[in-house]
Amino acid sequence: MSRGVGYEPTPAGLFFDDNAVRGYFIDFRAKTISAEAEAPSRLLPADLAQLALGWWDRGLAGDHSAAETFEYLCTLLEASAEVRADEWRWPYSVGIRKYRITAPNYSALAQAQIASTFVRAYLATAKPRYRNIALAAVRPLVKGRDSDLVSLTSTGPVLEESQSRPASHILNGWIYGLWGLWDVAVGLGDERARETYDASVKCLRRMLDEYDVGWWTRYSLYPHVLPDLAKPFYHRLHIDQMEVLYRLTGFDDFGSAARRWRGYDSPARRVAAIAQKALFVATKYA
Numbered sequence: 685m686s687r688g689v690g691y692e693p694t695p696a697g698l699f700f701d702d703n704a705v706r707g708y709f710i711d712f713r714a715k716t717i718s719a720e721a722e723a724p725s726r727l728l729p730a731d732l733a734q735l736a737l738g739w740w741d742r743g744l745a746g747d748h749s750a751a752e753t754f755e756y757l758c759t760l761l762e763a764s765a766e767v768r769a770d771e772w773r774w775p776y777s778v779g780i781r782k783y784r785i786t787a788p789n790y791s792a793l794a795q796a797q798i799a800s801t802f803v804r805a806y807l808a809t810a811k812p813r814y815r816n817i818a819l820a821a822v823r824p825l826v827k828g829r830d831s832d833l834v835s836l837t838s839t840g841p842v843l844e845e846s847q848s849r850p851a852s853h854i855l856n857g858w859i860y861g862l863w864g865l866w867d868v869a870v871g872l873g874d875e876r877a878r879e880t881y882d883a884s885v886k887c888l889r890r891m892l893d894e895y896d897v898g899w900w901t902r903y904s905l906y907p908h909v910l911p912d913l914a915k916p917f918y919h920r921l922h923i924d925q926m927e928v929l930y931r932l933t934g935f936d937d938f939g940s941a942a943r944r945w946r947g948y949d950s951p952a953r954r955v956a957a958i959a960q961k962a963l964f965v966a967t968k969y970a
Contacts, residue, residue: 690731691917692718696924699744702931705803705871709863709928710921712738713745716752716753725760731772732761732861733884734799751808758805761798762817764824771823774798783848792833792843793857795821796864803871815872822868825861828878840887841880852906855895856918858888859925885929889937893913895922896941900948900957909970913961916954919945 692714699707700948716738720727724735736757743750764774775788802818805811825843826830835842835851841863845857862884869878895902901913901922914922926942929935 690720694921694924696928697741699741700928703932705807705867707741707744708737710924711741713741714738716742724757728776728778729764729794730791730797732757733794736761736801737797740801755805755809758801758814761801765837770820772817772820780846783846783852785846786849789847790833791845791857792825792861793845795824795833796843796861799864800867803867807871818868818872820865822877825865825880826876827883828876837887839890841884842887843884848906850907852904853891854901854904856921856925859929862888865887884907885933889935892937892941896944899953901945908964909967910960910964913957913964915961916949916957919949919957923949
């Protein structure tokens with residue numbers, strides 16, 4: 685039902701700038717007052733990064749205590765990384781039955797949001813290690829590297845939230861991955877991040893219609909028997925993400941998708957989507 689802990693409101697960010705790294709693209713401030721925020725060391729990698737980004741935006745909103753908490757969360761992220769030569773990774777200790785993934789596993793979404801966190805940490809403090817961590821976080825995603833977190837499709841690279849085989853192409857995770865590359869490209873001037881961002885945006889534009897079932901959006905393109913429809917929470921996130929992408933790129937297909945998908949979000953269609961998800965779960969993700 686997309687309610688409770690983990691489903692705090694996440695509207696488009698109020699402080700992001702489409703020309704420079706400032707606020708985050710999605711507003712995670714609600715996560716800073718959730719029950720999960722009381723024990724950040726227990727959080728999974730992306731959840732911890734989102735909490736840090738929520739505190740970052742609290743600082744931009746005028747909370748003078750936010751900077752200290754933000755940097756503390758950065759230390760937790762730094763301490764929980766696996767260092768692999770020139771790349772750092774953040775492992776998940778849980779599997780994902782829906783995509784037949786066992787633990788440990790890794791995620792382009794987490795890598796990218798952690799990179800977004802450390803880009804901001806570097807810009808705020810000028811500490812070189814924060815810059816190095818941001819670059820190390822996106823190295824598994826950048827063009828020219830053989831990676832389990834990127835699917836090289838006929839239309840271009842897809843940044844993968846999950847390491848499923850066959851690939852799942854989870855929409856929200858792909859877009860979060862793009863934003864991590866954008867932050868590294870714009871905030872740190874990294875050309876490989878920019879090249880991969882441009883190629884993957886082009887790929888997303890070509891594949892965008894595959895996420896539209898005519899009355900709702902798909903969460904992923906994993907080949908289940910039934911379509912992997914988005915929960916209402918994620919459908920609304922898709923809308924916000926499209927609007928942000930339109931601002932960042934100026935491409936009309938992102939803006940038109942946002943308008944079309946917002947039109948789908950009616951009470952009757954939300955009920956239909958939830959009913960389909962119940963049937964989807966009943967198939968045991970066949």
